[in-house]
Amino acid sequence: MLSNENNNKKLYYQERTIVSPGDLIAEGAFQIPWSPYIYKIENKYYSSVVGIFEPKENRFEVIPLKGSFYYPKIGDTVIGLVEDIETYGWIVDIKAPYSAYLPGSSLLGRSVNIGEDIRKYIDVGDYVIAKVENFDRTIDPILSVKGKGLGRIIHGNIIDIMPVKIPRVIGKNKSMMEVLTTETGCEMLVAQNGRVWANCPSKEMEDILIFSIDKIEHESHIKGLTDRIKNFIQEKKGELGVTESKA
Amino acid sequence: MSQNQKPKLILENGLRTDGRKPDELRPMKMEIGVLKNADGSSIIEVGNTKIIAAVYGPKEIHPRHLALPGRATIRVRYHMMPFSTDERKSPSPSRREIEISKVIREALESSILVEQFPRSSIDVFMEVIQADAGTRLASLMAASLAVVDAGIPVKDIIAAVAVGKADGVIVLDLNEPEDMWGEADLPVAMMPSINQVNLIQMNGNLTPEEFKQAIDLASRGIQTIYNMEKETLKSKYIEFKEES
Numbered sequence: 001m002l003s004n005e006n007n008n009k010k011l012y013y014q015e016r017t018i019v020s021p022g023d024l025i026a027e028g029a030f031q032i033p034w035s036p037y038i039y040k041i042e043n044k045y046y047s048s049v050v051g052i053f054e055p056k057e058n059r060f061e062v063i064p065l066k067g068s069f070y071y072p073k074i075g076d077t078v079i080g081l082v083e084d085i086e087t088y089g090w091i092v093d094i095k096a097p098y099s100a101y102l103p104g105s106s107l108l109g110r111s112v113n114i115g116e117d118i119r120k121y122i123d124v125g126d127y128v129i130a131k132v133e134n135f136d137r138t139i140d141p142i143l144s145v146k147g148k149g150l151g152r153i154i155h156g157n158i159i160d161i162m163p164v165k166i167p168r169v170i171g172k173n174k175s176m177m178e179v180l181t182t183e184t185g186c187e188m189l190v191a192q193n194g195r196v197w198a199n200c201p202s203k204e205m206e207d208i209l210i211f212s213i214d215k216i217e218h219e220s221h222i223k224g225l226t227d228r229i230k231n232f233i234q235e236k237k238g239e240l241g242v243t244e245s246k247a
Numbered sequence: 248m249s250q251n252q253k254p255k256l257i258l259e260n261g262l263r264t265d266g267r268k269p270d271e272l273r274p275m276k277m278e279i280g281v282l283k284n285a286d287g288s289s290i291i292e293v294g295n296t297k298i299i300a301a302v303y304g305p306k307e308i309h310p311r312h313l314a315l316p317g318r319a320t321i322r323v324r325y326h327m328m329p330f331s332t333d334e335r336k337s338p339s340p341s342r343r344e345i346e347i348s349k350v351i352r353e354a355l356e357s358s359i360l361v362e363q364f365p366r367s368s369i370d371v372f373m374e375v376i377q378a379d380a381g382t383r384l385a386s387l388m389a390a391s392l393a394v395v396d397a398g399i400p401v402k403d404i405i406a407a408v409a410v411g412k413a414d415g416v417i418v419l420d421l422n423e424p425e426d427m428w429g430e431a432d433l434p435v436a437m438m439p440s441i442n443q444v445n446l447i448q449m450n451g452n453l454t455p456e457e458f459k460q461a462i463d464l465a466s467r468g469i470q471t472i473y474n475m476e477k478e479t480l481k482s483k484y485i486e487f488k489e490e491s
Contacts, residue, residue: 020480022403022440036363036400041441042273048400048482050306064482067398068286070304071363097305097319097367137365138316164398222486 011055015173018221019047019062026060036071037062046152052221055148063086067164070095072132072141077150079158079195080143082126083117088112092143093191095163100141107145127153129197149189156187156199159210159243161217164192168220169213175214176216176226183233184209251395253428256413263371263425265294267408272405272408272468273338277388277479279396288351289395291389295379301372308368323352325386333339347383351431354387354436354445356377380426381470383408384434387446388476389480397481404480405445406473412453417461419468433458439473 009028025038026045031040038061039048045051046156051062070078072094080092080100089112104112107121121126129150130143131247135155145151161169169190170177181188186200186209195214200206212229256264263269273294282288285301292298293430308314323346328336340348354369369417371393382405390463391405411421413429435442453461 018481018484020404020477021401022438024440036360039360039400039402046403046440049398050395050484064398066287069398086478097307097364099307117339162398237313 009058010062013053013055015053015055015241018050018065019053020050021046023047025053025062026062030059032059032061035061035101037064056154063167064164066162067098068095068161068162068194069097070122071193072096072098072100072135074132074135076192077189078132078143078193079153079191079197080128080130080193082122082124082128085124086101089118090128092130092140093099093214094132094141094143096193098135099132100132102128102143104146106133106143107151108126109146113231119241122152122169127152127158127197128194135233149200153197156197157206159196159198159213161194161213165217165220166190166192166194168225170198176229179226179230180209180238182214183230183237185214204240208233208240211236250470254424254426256428257351257416263413263418263422264281265422267420268339269416270464270467272420272471273422275472277392277476279392279479279483281302285393285397287393287395287399288468289389289392289477291349291385291392292386293379293381294384296381296385297377298382298385298389299374300386300393302369302392302393302399303372304369304389304397305364305367305399306370308366313368314366316376317365318360318361319366320368321352321356321371323348323371323373325373325375325383327378327382331375331378332400346420347356347386350446350448351367351383351387351390354405355390355394357443357445358391358401358403358405358438359394360402364399369394380421380423381434384409386448387436388472392479396479403437403438403440403443403472404476404488405436405444406439406476407434408465408468408470408472409434410465410468412451412461416459417464419464431466432458433461435462437469438470439466 014020037049038044047062048065051064054061078094080094082090083093084091092100092102094100104118133142133144135141184205186198189197193227259365276292279289281290287302290299296324371390408431409421412431413425431453433449436446
């Protein structure tokens with residue numbers, strides 16, 4: 001165990017250690033932003049999930065390794081699946097504990113006329129790219145499709161992953177996304193709620209992308225992920241190249 | 248256990264009916280992530296007791312009127328399979344199972360950070376595959392591991408063990424004959440690192456001194472189990488690390 005002693009501040013774990021709930025991770029007067037993954041009693045900090053401990057100068061954080069739900073945040077871009085249609089809007093599943101509402105006026109730019117069938121704009125089963133416009137502890141999330149690149153998805157594919165792994169698919173300074181898009185030639189949009197939209201030049205590339213994202217999801221806690229993914233894609237492309245020339 | 252007469256619980260050599268010392272735990276096995284469809288799951292074996300647990304959520308609550316404005320609602324079902332006992336058990340929830348579900352729910356509620364998910368529900372299911380004393384505590388531990396496996400934030404993992412008195416001796420981790428014929432049964436569940444008790448019940452009689460001694464013995468047993476639970480949670484990821 002490593003302890004950094006200055007001003008009674010102590011960190012009990014080294015960088016990138018796997019911590020489990022109840023592990024005492026730090027002690028002392030830290031100025032850290034509120035996190036659902038850290039639990040504080042007096043001046044002792046405990047982890048509340050299985051995750052990776054990540055100290056940063058005067059702060060620290062716990063990055064969770066599991067979590068199949070998304071907790072909405074205002075301003076996040078999400079990909080929603082339309083579940084139901086109401087008179088003036090749509091009920092959208094965004095993988096959160098609450099179902100989101102997309103008002104018709106947000107799409108049409110005017111209020112919905114009485115008797116108008118909004119099914120012809122967006123139907124059940126469609127995916128939409130939207131922004132979380134409003135949400136707090138007391139209300140269900142309200143979505144908006146006003147803005148560039150938002151609205152119903154008409155082509156491409158959706159890949160579902162664990163929402164806690166989204167930062168890994170993006171990578172530091174979008175490094176992972178860069179690798180994925182340049183290596184496979186796919187267009188990608190990574191939404192905060194654990195859905196990835198991809199539009200690929202070929203079926204093979206799409207498969208490679210799906211395999212890669214799956215690999216990221218399962219191996220996100222191992223060092224050197226970006227390089228490994230890069231090699232993995234090149235390997236897969238090589239394999240495909242061989243099979244293609246044989247056929 | 249179809250015996251009608253009380254057997255000898257502590258043998259001449261000071262060992263118990265299953266050959267354990269009075270302060271010895273039963274062999275334990277646990278695993279997480281055993282079910283694909285559930286958000287979190289676990290299976291746990293304590294001696295012959297075998298429990299499987301599954302967790303769904305946090306998710307939207309139905310029916311809506313059960314939603315609580317300030318925190319998540321936790322719904323718990325403890326159930327024994329018809330073949331879990333030596334005589335077939337009716338699959339319909341008995342009075343005992345309903346009560347144990349409530350007891351486990353209350354113990355779990357004190358460990359899950361329920362305030363983080365207002366108006367939602369967390370559903371926990373436990374099935375006793377094989378019953379051989381200590382099912383409520385094994386179920387509670389299985390549920391706690393499954394909740395952690397689902398990525399739901401908790402204060403601490405719950406570790407639990409029963410202590411009791413058999414033939415005048417304070418014994419750790421009761422087995423079926425001791426549970427049935429012993430003088431006292433005291434199940435204890437704790438969150439060891441923050442030193443809080445989740446569940447404590449008692450059946451039978453103990454003097455204040457014996458009670459203190461029993462709690463002491465339980466907390467030692469709990470520490471061993473707790474370390475094992477942490478090992479289970481972490482080992483899943485360490486495996487991968489060695490591969491690369």
